[in-house]
Amino acid sequence: MKERILAAYDPxxxxxxxxxxxxxxxxxxALVRVLVQLKPADRQKFALSLITPSAIARNVRxxxxxxxxxxxxxxxxxxxxxxxxxxAFGWFMIIVIGHIETILYIPERLHKLYYPIFFRYFMEEQxxxxxxxxxxxxxxxxxxxxxxxxxxxxxxxxRSRIVGMRRTxxxxxxxxxxxxxxxxxxxxxxxxEGFTAGVAGGSFMTIPINWLLRNFMSNPQNFTLAxxxxxxxxxxxxTVLPFTRYMHIPAEILLIPMRNAGLPVxxxxxxxxxxxxxxxxxxxxxxDACPMGVQKKNVQDATVYxxxxxxxxxxxxxxxxxxxxxxxxxxxxxxQVQLDAxxxxxxxxxxxxxxxxxxxxxxxxxxxxxxxQVGEDKVxxxxxxxxxxxxxxxxxxxxxxxxxxxxxxxxxxxxSICCGRPLMLSGRQEEARQLIEKNRKLIEDSGAQVxxxxxxxxxxxxxxxxxxxxVEVMHYTEYFNQLIAEGRLKLENGHETLVYHDPCDLGRGCxxxxxPRQALAAVGQLVPAPKERKESICCGGSVGSxxxxxxxxxxxxxxSVENLTANNPEQIVTACPxxxxxxxxxxxxxxxxxxxxxxxxxxx
Amino acid sequence: MIDFGYGLTxxxxxxxxxxxxxxxxxxxxxxxxxxxxxxxxxxxASCSAGVFTEMSLRRxxxxxxxxxxxxxxxxxxxxxxxxxxxxxxxxxxxxxxxILSIGKVYGPDGLKEEADR
Numbered sequence: 001m002k003e004r005i006l007a008a009y010d011p012x013x014x015x016x017x018x019x020x021x022x023x024x025x026x027x028x029x030a031l032v033r034v035l036v037q038l039k040p041a042d043r044q045k046f047a048l049s050l051i052t053p054s055a056i057a058r059n060v061r062x063x064x065x066x067x068x069x070x071x072x073x074x075x076x077x078x079x080x081x082x083x084x085x086x087x088a089f090g091w092f093m094i095i096v097i098g099h100i101e102t103i104l105y106i107p108e109r110l111h112k113l114y115y116p117i118f119f120r121y122f123m124e125e126q127x128x129x130x131x132x133x134x135x136x137x138x139x140x141x142x143x144x145x146x147x148x149x150x151x152x153x154x155x156x157x158x159r160s161r162i163v164g165m166r167r168t169x170x171x172x173x174x175x176x177x178x179x180x181x182x183x184x185x186x187x188x189x190x191x192x193e194g195f196t197a198g199v200a201g202g203s204f205m206t207i208p209i210n211w212l213l214r215n216f217m218s219n220p221q222n223f224t225l226a227x228x229x230x231x232x233x234x235x236x237x238x239t240v241l242p243f244t245r246y247m248h249i250p251a252e253i254l255l256i257p258m259r260n261a262g263l264p265v266x267x268x269x270x271x272x273x274x275x276x277x278x279x280x281x282x283x284x285x286x287x288d289a290c291p292m293g294v295q296k297k298n299v300q301d302a303t304v305y306x307x308x309x310x311x312x313x314x315x316x317x318x319x320x321x322x323x324x325x326x327x328x329x330x331x332x333x334x335x336q337v338q339l340d341a342x343x344x345x346x347x348x349x350x351x352x353x354x355x356x357x358x359x360x361x362x363x364x365x366x367x368x369x370x371x372x373q374v375g376e377d378k379v380x381x382x383x384x385x386x387x388x389x390x391x392x393x394x395x396x397x398x399x400x401x402x403x404x405x406x407x408x409x410x411x412x413x414x415x416s417i418c419c420g421r422p423l424m425l426s427g428r429q430e431e432a433r434q435l436i437e438k439n440r441k442l443i444e445d446s447g448a449q450v451x452x453x454x455x456x457x458x459x460x461x462x463x464x465x466x467x468x469x470x471v472e473v474m475h476y477t478e479y480f481n482q483l484i485a486e487g488r489l490k491l492e493n494g495h496e497t498l499v500y501h502d503p504c505d506l507g508r509g510c511x512x513x514x515x516p517r518q519a520l521a522a523v524g525q526l527v528p529a530p531k532e533r534k535e536s537i538c539c540g541g542s543v544g545s546x547x548x549x550x551x552x553x554x555x556x557x558x559x560s561v562e563n564l565t566a567n568n569p570e571q572i573v574t575a576c577p578x579x580x581x582x583x584x585x586x587x588x589x590x591x592x593x594x595x596x597x598x599x600x601x602x603x604x
Numbered sequence: 605m606i607d608f609g610y611g612l613t614x615x616x617x618x619x620x621x622x623x624x625x626x627x628x629x630x631x632x633x634x635x636x637x638x639x640x641x642x643x644x645x646x647x648x649a650s651c652s653a654g655v656f657t658e659m660s661l662r663r664x665x666x667x668x669x670x671x672x673x674x675x676x677x678x679x680x681x682x683x684x685x686x687x688x689x690x691x692x693x694x695x696x697x698x699x700x701x702x703i704l705s706i707g708k709v710y711g712p713d714g715l716k717e718e719a720d721r
Contacts, residue, residue: 358707359715362681365656385652385686415655418684426685426704435684543687546704549637550696581691 003106004124004200012228013114015235020113026242027250030278034254037271042263049261062256067249068092072336076285079152079163086149088249090142097138104131117234120193121227124200136203139193143205146186154183167293169284169304171245178244181237188230195223251278252337265343268318268351269310273344279337280307286331286341291538292324294559295552303331303341310344320547322348326556327425327544328504333534342544349427349546361431366417366438371445374409380448380471381408384455385416386577393454393577396595397476403602404489408452411442419458420465421505422543432465440466452479454595456506456576457543463510475506477516477575477594484519490603491522498524498597499569501560501583502536503576516575516594523601527567537563539574541582554586561587573597625671627709635705640695641665647689647699653682661689661699668706677714680706 035043049055065071068089074081098116102109105123109115115122120139125132152163157179160168171179193202194209195217202210210217217223241247255275263272282304292298301321309317322345332341374380379401383394394410401408420435443451443466451468453459454476462473474482483489498520506512513533520526531537540556561583564572572587574580575594584591592600632638641662648660659682667676680703689699 356704356708357711358704359677359681359710360712361683362678363684365653365682369656385684385688386691388652389650389688389691416652418652418686420684422685422687422700426700428685541691543685543690543700546701547698549698550693578691 002124003122005122008109008112008115008122010121010224010227012224012231013118014231015228016114016117016231016238017235019235019238019241023238023241023250030242030251030274031254034271034275037267037274038263039266039271042266042272046258046261046263050257055257055260058260059257062260063253066256066337067252070336076334077164080156080165083149083152083156083163086145087153090146090149093142094139094146097135097142101135118227118231120196120200124196132201133203136201136206140203140205143186143190143193147190150183150186165284165288167284167287167299169245169282169287171282172308174240174243175245175282178237178240178246181233181240182246184233185230185237188226188233192226192230195226245280245282247278248281248337251275252281255279255337259338265340265347268344268348269313273347276337276339276344277307277311280304280339281337282308283336285334285336289330289334289535291326291328291330291540291556291559292548292552294555298324298552301325303335303339306341306345307339310348318348319352321345322352323546324548325545326504326538326540326542326548328538328542329508330504330535330538333508346425346427349425350429351427353427361428361434363431363434363438366435369417369438369442371442372409372411372413374446374448376447376449377407378448379406379408379450379452380411380443380446381452381454382411382443382458383416384412384453384458384577385418386455386457386581388416390577390580390593392596393580393593396593396599397452397454399599399602400480400489400595403599404483406483406488409446409448411446411451417442419455419461421457421461424461424465425544426546436461436465440468443468443471450474450479452476454575454577456503456509457578460505460509475510475512475515475575477506477512477519480595480598481515481519484522489598491598491601492603493522494524494601496524496571497527497567497569498571498573499527499529499564499567500532501529501539501564501572501574501579502533503574503579504536504538504542506575507536508534516573519598520573520594523597524571527569529564530566531563539576539579539582541578543578553582557582557586565589571597625669627673627714628668628671631668631705631709634709635698635702637695637697638665638668638702640697642695644694646692646694650688650692652684652686652688657682659683661703664706665702668710673710673714677706677710 070081070085070088073084098119101119102116156163190205190209193206194213197206197210198217258272258275265273267273284304286303287293287299290302292301301324306318306321309321325345327342329342332339381397387393417439418435419439420432423432423435449471451471451473453462453473459475480489484491500516500520502513517526537560538556539560540553565588569589571589572583572591573594574583574591580591580593643662643666645662648654648662651659653659659679664676664680667673683703685700687700693699
């Protein structure tokens with residue numbers, strides 16, 4: 001191995017050096033901004049997580065799995081997983097191997113930013129020697145891997161359905177410049193190294209191209225031209241990177257430890273949120289995921305476009321988007337970088353609500369509501385306000401509890417005080433707090449140890465915000481499933497085919513997927529829906545959306561029903577009063593509540 | 605003409621289209637659906653806050669239309685935004701958003717007496 005260009009410099013490296021310096025500078029400033037914008041408590045939490053061994057292990061694992069191997073994407077779609085992992089991991093390996101070669105053979109050049117990148121140009125080696133052929137082979141192998149990934153990427157851009165995506169993101173001009181320069185980098189590298197293969201050695205990719213294009217490659221003028229073009233493509237890509245979706249490459253490295261530190265979303269555009277906005281790769285998985293996407297006009301409200309409007313400080317679009325979302329959380333559940341889309345929208349609504357003109361709330365009337373004394377051995381049942389529109393739920397819960405011989409008392413017999421989640425979702429945090437405090441006092445003063453809840457919306461806020469001491473909150477699907485397992489609740493199987501609809505707040509919100517399914521398997525035959533569990537489609541009735549009109553909710557509900565009835569079940573079962581009410585409107589088969597169907601199959 | 609000691613006076617009919625109600629017009633501009641209300645009272649019947657107070661969205665809408673907001677606006681302060689009225693409305697009005705819009709248009713000033721403004 002010896003140096004071919006003794007000056008170790010050629011003007012063609014300048015575009016690359018410029019782009020790289022620019023990107024590093026931009027990222028450094030962005031990093032400082034993100035850290036400065038964090039609240040002191042959050043910053044401390046973040047710093048602490050960086051020195052905790054378990055958090056370090058998790059960060060390293062996530063950095064490899066998410067940034068390089070794209071395990072999440074592999075699980076979702078193998079072709080896309082290969083496409084992205086091949087480009088990311090292949091490129092990473094080419095950079096790493098370039099550095100290893102420099103360290104091994106000419107460590108005194110390592111301080112030059114460009115040297116490992118254009119190593120082949122500056123060094124020559126015979127491919128017959130072991131060290132030469134080994135590194136030449138590795139480099140060519142990873143180049144082949146990247147080129148195969150780029151080929152899939154090109155196909156995806158023009159015919160996304162071939163790789164299993166219905167819609168891809170509409171790109172902006174900088175995105176397109178970045179995209180085309182990214183596509184150009186690797187073929188140009190192939191050609192450039194094809195030239196050096198003639199004078200400094202190559203392997204199974206670079207030597208054949210040298211032979212194939214012999215006429216072109218034998219002209220020394222083309223030699224420098226090829227390396228210039230390669231460097232220009234790199235320089236263009238790096239220079240536009242901060243203004244494109246490719247910002248996710250550096251940003252994800254910051255986002256992963258921040259996410260693992262468990263920082264909350266506090267602001268619409270600052271601190272942790274800013275890191276998330278930068279880390280969005282605009283992959284468009286959220287576009288197909290969004291239940292509002294059944295109407296083409298709503299595609300512009302997918303999370304990827306919300307991120308874009310926030311990054312551009314487009315207040316008008318951001319507001320429309322934040323207020324329209326159903327907050328079903330599907331985009332966040334499927335997001336490749338785990339962007340907390342609902343959290344950002346909630347922060348936006350809260351900030352907006354502070355600016356809005358409004359009538360001050362007056363909940364003084366709640367003071368007169370007295371707690372029910374139930375004692376330790378009784379179960380306290382909270383039906384929730386929605387359940388008063390679907391009285392079948394509380395009637396059925398009563399039947400089931402009595403059949404199992406449970407002593408119980410209803411908390412909201414004389415009218416429910418709302419759990420506070422609808423107020424929270426509309427951005428009124430302080431008002432929501434008042435309701436939460438009142439309800440918490442009612443629950444804790446009752447003396448009960450188990451709070452049974454039949455509404456998925458209430459359940460989620462009880463779990464997340466109430467912080468109840470000495471009271472176990474249980475959703476009725478969990479509780480009844482437990483009663484069945486303990487043998488206290490005896491049911492007979494009616495052998496009907498049932499499909500279970502996962503309510504957003506219960507499934508994606510609280511992670512309860514199995515309890516209702518296990519219990520339903522005791523009363524009927526469960527059939528799967530094409531999209532279920534974390535991919536289940538919102539019923540469209542969600543109180544999360546502030547502005548979505550009745551006419552626009554109908555197509556969402558129909559889409560959800562269509563998914564549920566794909567395998568021709570005899571009945572649809574759900575575990576949320578709101579889903580029950582909404583799905584019943586358009587479903588061709590009966591929609592039943594979880595408790596209702598259990599009550600129907602009680603052993604006589 | 606013979607003078608009978610009394611004459612004809614112009615009509616004293618109140619022309620409803622001449623009544624100035626800019627706040628309600630603003631509300632109607634933001635929330636055109638408010639005009640769809642048929643005052644059926646389903647919202648009032650299902651209201652969570654209505655169990656504990658005299659809150660009635662139906663009365664609020666009617667009084668706003670008549671420019672008598674001070675009679676009913678204080679009721680809206682009891683609303684918990686639970687969204688049941690939205691589910692039962694036969695006209696498909698987005699009542700939750702309507703309540704938020706009323707707050708935006710009338711604001712805390714709507715609660716004060718004319719002299720205090």
